[in-house]
Amino acid sequence: MEDQAEALFGPPPVRETIGETVYRRLREAVLAGRVPMGARINELELARAWRVSRTPIRDALRRLSAEGLLQAEPGRGMVVPVLQRADLEELYSLLEVLEGLAARRAAERAGAGFLAQVNTLIKRYGAALKQDALAEVIAADEALHEAVAEMAQHRRLAEAIRLHRLRARVFQMKAFRLRGRAGKTFREMAKLVAALRSRDPGRAETAMREHLASLGADIAAAYDELAALPPEGRERMLY
DSSP, rough: EEEEEEEEOOOOOOOOHHHHHHHHHHHHHHHSSOTTTTTTOOOEEEEHHOOHHHHHHHHHHHHHHHOOOOEEEEETTEEEOOOOHHHHHHHHHHHHHHHHHHHHHHHHHHHHHHHHHHHHHHHHHHHHHTOOOOHHHHHHHHHHHHHHHHHHHHHHHHHHHHHHHHHHHHHHHHHTTTTTTHHHHHHHHHHHHHHHHOOOHHHHHHHHHHHHHHHHHHHHHHHHHHHOOOSOOOOOOOO
């Protein structure tokens, strides 16, 4: 019976190590914006607070640095990078090219399963938008981008997209709280899904690039407002 269960569901889950827990918690705090830009991660204080050795803390900081979520600063150690308006403009111009290519490739390779997936996700986004469910809107949007990147079937392209999206994530999450942005993203992503369903590579690339250009422009225009917003806002989306 146990052999049958393992054949169906895979090997037993492995208990998360201290190192993985430290990495996951630090990463979640940075991505959610709970650790503000420019803040230093004090390795010694964190080790004392969590009652762990400095080794897993140090390893987690290295991994986060490799992802671009932390950076070494002389005399201060590891800090959360401060993203200026120009940094975000560069990130979104890169994403426009990278994700545009991914959308083109996804349209060329789209199968029935993928098309059903993106159709479900855009409906999920729309339903969350109607319910004013900010967390669900963000989750559906992220899932759509991930699905397209995966369907592109280009490992290095997917890695580059993931890396640059991670670096812009705090501002992107806050952008959904700008007036009209969540609805605008829904309309732009609906155009992308329609192009994918038509298996039209040119339209798909154009739709993705237009979406990211629009989002990047809104973030740049509202940079001061977004930088001042507290993390993980629970207020209603503004239409």
